[in-house]
Amino acid sequence: MADITFDGLQISYTGKGEPFVAVNGFDAHVRDGEFVTIVGASGCGKSSVLLAADGLLRPSAGEIRIGDQVVSKPGPDRGVVFQDASLMPWRTILANVAFGLEMQGVDKTTRLDRARHFIELVGLAGREDAHPHQLSGGMRQRVGIARALATDPEVLLMDEPFGALDAQTRELMATELLRIWDLDRKTVLFVTHGIDEAVFLADRVLVMGGSPSHVVEVIEIDLPRPRDAAVRASEAFGKYRTHLAELLFGAQAGAAVPS
Numbered sequence: 001m002a003d004i005t006f007d008g009l010q011i012s013y014t015g016k017g018e019p020f021v022a023v024n025g026f027d028a029h030v031r032d033g034e035f036v037t038i039v040g041a042s043g044c045g046k047s048s049v050l051l052a053a054d055g056l057l058r059p060s061a062g063e064i065r066i067g068d069q070v071v072s073k074p075g076p077d078r079g080v081v082f083q084d085a086s087l088m089p090w091r092t093i094l095a096n097v098a099f100g101l102e103m104q105g106v107d108k109t110t111r112l113d114r115a116r117h118f119i120e121l122v123g124l125a126g127r128e129d130a131h132p133h134q135l136s137g138g139m140r141q142r143v144g145i146a147r148a149l150a151t152d153p154e155v156l157l158m159d160e161p162f163g164a165l166d167a168q169t170r171e172l173m174a175t176e177l178l179r180i181w182d183l184d185r186k187t188v189l190f191v192t193h194g195i196d197e198a199v200f201l202a203d204r205v206l207v208m209g210g211s212p213s214h215v216v217e218v219i220e221i222d223l224p225r226p227r228d229a230a231v232r233a234s235e236a237f238g239k240y241r242t243h244l245a246e247l248l249f250g251a252q253a254g255a256a257v258p259s
């Protein structure tokens with residue numbers, strides 16, 4: 001089981017003065033195979049929650065469990081994609097995607113075969129020998145996704161993976177991500193600033209708010225899959241957008257979002 005449980009999660013940062021409690025009482029459950037997005041105002045702690053789920057940040061109270069295992073450090077059960085794909089510039093695309101498998105000691109033939117498979121899956125077949133600087137921002141994010149998938153993690157943690165892309169590429173990437181996710185439905189936790197993106201991708205949206213922040217509302221997105229342009233244009237989609245905008249920016253902002 002690759003469900004994720006956040007149980008009374010608290011995240012504090014210690015500096016020179018008093019510790020700063022960024023997140024407190026964050027409770028949530030992401031079901032096995034579910035696609036959950038997290039939204040909230042800038043600085044509310046979305047990335048902190050994701051870093052803690054990856055095991056890179058130790059909670060000051062509470063715990064995170066993947067299945068029945070308490071998260072204490074990064075592990076092969078989790079694949080991570082950040083806003084900046086953080087590729088190694090001196091490595092080819094193939095070698096970047098194969099990197100995690102190399103770290104796991106997978107033999108060369110197997111890891112290159114697997115890397116090629118995932119490069120093809122993200123639509124970059126033919127670019128295996130290119131270097132990251134020869135690719136567009138969207139292509140680099142595709143490489144980041146292929147790299148995260150190559151080790152076959154149970155859980156994908158994604159922090160604004162399309163945040164640096166233009167609006168059109170961003171929409172395209174969201175559709176592509178859902179196509180890939182649909183192949184084996186990994187458990188996904190996806191942080192975004194984008195209201196449309198949050199609704200389009202998710203089975204459920206976790207809305208963060210408060211100070212220190214926590215989950216203030218969980219919205220079940222009852223829209224059909226596969227999600228496509230027709231779903232995006234539907235009245236139901238518009239209602240979810242308006243509701244989310246109201247929650248995040250107040251009633252006036254919600255009214256300004258066209259459905």
Ligand SMILES: Nc1ncnc2c1ncn2[C@@H]1O[C@H](COP(=O)(O)OP(=O)(O)OP(=O)(O)O)[C@@H](O)[C@H]1O
Pocket residue numbers: 013014020022040041042043044045046047048049
């Ligand atoms: N290393 C750190 N040291 C001290 N404070 C930090 C550190 N990292 C984050 N913070 C603070 O913790 C809070 C949450 O930050 P975090 O980056 O998790 O928010 P976020 O919701 O992901 O923000 P954004 O949407 O702008 O990316 C912020 O107030 C931030 O200033």
